[in-house]
Amino acid sequence: MARRRLRHKLMLGLVLVAGSIGLLASGTAYGIYTYYVSVKTIDRKVSELAIVTQMIGALNTFDQGDPNNGDGCLLAIDSTRALLNGTYGFDQANKKNVQAGYDPDDGAQESFLIPELNRNLDALQKEVNDVIQKPQSGSTTVAVRDQEQVRREYGSARRTAENLRHALLDDIQKSGQESFGAIRRTAWVVGFAMVWALALVATMLYYFRVWMFAPIRELQAGVQRVQSGTFDQPLTLTSGDELQELADEFNAMVARLHAVYADLARQVNERSRQLVRSERMVSVGFLAAGVAHEINNPLASILFCSEALERRLQDVLASSTAPPAETEVLTRYLKMIQQEALRCKDITQKLLDFSRTGERTKDPADLTGLVRGVLEVARHLPSSRGKGVAFEPAGYIVAPVNAQDLKSVILNLVVNALDSMEDGGQLGITLGTAGGYAELIFADTGCGMAPEVLQNIFEPFYTKSRTGKGTGLGLFISHQIVDQHGGTITAASAGPGTGSTFTVRIPLQLAPGVSDAPGSEGDSEPAPTVLTFPGSRTAA
Template sequence: MLLTNSMRRKLGINLALVVLMLLLFSVSSLLGIVSYRRMVSDLALSITNIPRRDELVATLTSLVKPLQAPIPGPTAPVSSQIDAAKAQYRHFGQVFSDVEERVANFQQQCHNLPESLRPSYPEESSYNSMFLTVKNRLAQLRSEQDFVFDPRLRAEFHHDVIRTVAELTSIAEKLPDPSNRLGERLKEASEDYKFHFRMVMATGLISLALFSLLSYWTWKWIFAPIHRLTVGVDKISSGDYGFRLQVDTTCELSQMGQTFNKMAAKIEQDQRDKEREIAERSKQLVQSERLAGAGFLASGVAHEINNPLTVIMTAASGLDRRLTDDVLSSMSDKDRKRVHDYLQLIQSETERCERITKKLLDFSYGSGDERNLYDVVAVAQEVASMVGHLSKYQDRTVTVNRTEPLHAWVNGPEIKQVVLNLVANGLDACSSGGRVDISIEELVDDVQITIADNGSGMSPEQRQKIFEPFFTTKEIGKGTGLGLSITHRIVADHYGTLEVASDGPGQGSTFTLRLPKREARSSAA
């Protein structure tokens, strides 16, 4: 559990391990210094045990000391001479034995020197030669020791001892002193100790600096980005979808930050799309409620008006048939013409009222529900060709951007009526030389038909009401205000969308129609 709670804890443990390694390094270095210092101390204490050349010379010189004891002359009693000779003999023997022992110890100490203090091979050969010479000379003196009792040979023995000591001391003084080497070695050890001590102190300071740098680097490049990422997640969860991370690294955390920003942008865009969709759905719901109310009213009005219109039409037709010239013979030609004109006017206006009521009924009930795959490109081209032959649109242009078939799951005649209404409205909004462009493109699930004109355009208030029943931007008597309402109703029945856009009056208008490509969408709806 300690290593799985959080990434910060994991990195903290790694940092603690680094600190532990640094501490171990420091402790081991200090222990090494302490050990090295102890070695120097032991080396200093061992100076007293190293063989010294001066001590060897003093030992050899001590052989002369017993010979300095006075011996009575020839005039002295013989017994006194003998006693003095015996005392000198014993003293010389003791000193001689001590010299032999010290020389042997000196030789053993030289042999036991450590490698760092041992003399070089030529120096070691000189020492061995000296020890052999000392051994031979001492053996010779021991063989002449009895000359002390002979007054005739005593003086010669004294001279031999002095000469031998002088020879041996001269040889010893020419050899290098091992103690001098120890002093040099001790000086080197002290210098090494000081150097290593300074090196460990410098290493400790460098380690401390590196640790501080590592701590700063870890916080700046690891902990701080993680903290910012955590803050970002909290802000996103609290609804602040516009928050973005400042990514200033090049490692995995940078990729994580970039991914987070992409995710936040996606969430923000989805949120905006949902809000826009909710607004559009609400608007469509209100529009549908209005259309339903208008359709219900239109249905009742159309039924109520149709009956008297039928009576009026029948009566007008009957009068027109019965009012012959014989019946109207009593009238002047002017009056007869006026009667016929009035009857024709009644019939034409009655027919126009019937067409209006038919539109009302179509708006109320809609057409059939037959759906199939229709080529909307062919529908658009047929509409463009049809309006191109109308005389009132001869001075305007209608274009279609593609010829390749593109199918949608629709009711063909109804969608033809939708496209025709939109194109006709666009042409009516254009002046002479105007144009209407039909653009058709395939989307993932829909077919999008865009009908754009360069006509009179619309204000924001007009765009808000453009799909409401009986609302029209045309002059009075030139439009019923039902065309776009019926068009919107048909598109809604197809589970499609119809949107309008305009930059303002005089800037033209663009209607965007989307229809489903597959039956599943309409079924699912």
């Protein structure tokens, strides 16, 4: 005996429901459409009726004004003609409504009455002109509007205009009758569809209970038993469809699950121990980075020697005739050596206490100045030769940061970008604000990154440096620093050879009395910085 497939049952129910919904929707849509057309027709005809009413009102002014002066009569005729044949007159409105299908008789009456009214107006105007131009004889003068021919033509025009208004009223009445008829037909169709749908829903609820609801409840009960740890009570279904097959497969699965449950628990425990060991290895790696404290001694020597050299150089320069510019350069470079030596010492100290995540002191700092200070240092790096850097700040942006930490982040990103580029490469740095954050974007034309590199770029000891000299800690430490500032750092690349883009976002909080608007009073927008590093390391 062939099983009654569940999809066949559902398809049968779906077809019946779709047919009922289609019947109901079709009847409703027909009624709504007919009602919409009727409403639009009535609305258009009311607009036309308003124009005709204005025409009749303009025509009625024929009897107003000086009775002996024909200018008022001609003005009434011209006003009526304008309302009838003008750009927004009755003739144009009627043609548009007929074209749109909003006229019950397709403009049959209007197409006869409009030319008739035009003829009446032409005849009336001719008679008025004849009276004005022809001098009257006799002692008694008859007003222009009271002339027999004028009154006859005027009466014809009035009757035609009134007939036009009655034609519009007939169209409105006919449209309303058609609308009521459509509504009655729609009510019969919708009523039948609702009765059919209710009977169908009642029948389908009964069969769905037998075909689906009861088997699903049994499956749910079986799953709950397995979830509670009971594996020896199989499911029993006789629906003869996919749900019965699902119950059979579920019973087989439960049997296999019971067999591997103990082994699975053992594997989970083993994996947990391996994870703990892996975390310990990472901790050991962090501690291994602490050997960087060994470079504190040579750094101290560099700092001591630079300070001693600065003191001696001051004595030498005081008694020499060296140009002031050279003296300023030598002094500035010695200061830079001392500052960078101190910064290196601070970096090594951070590696020593890397596992301690204390709150760092944050003070309002000009991010534009920080970036330019880092670029001044980067221009002397060997990797900077033959490459260009363009820095475009959007304004004097101030944020509460730890200046030394953020300089480390900026320098690390700049050095990585320079290392990834060949000669002639370009690094673009932009600084702006977005959504309450200061946003630094570093976009280079370097070697780019593959998707797997992007996924692990901020992991400790992970490096894919083009020079092969990276330790894999720079970006990891940068990520930690930015995270401690409450910001984010992200990397993006379209693939190898397409360059990379790093975006650093730091919460933007202004120092008291300082504005972040580039054009604020008392400040001027900082000019972009464009650096080209030539072949010489000491290029200015």
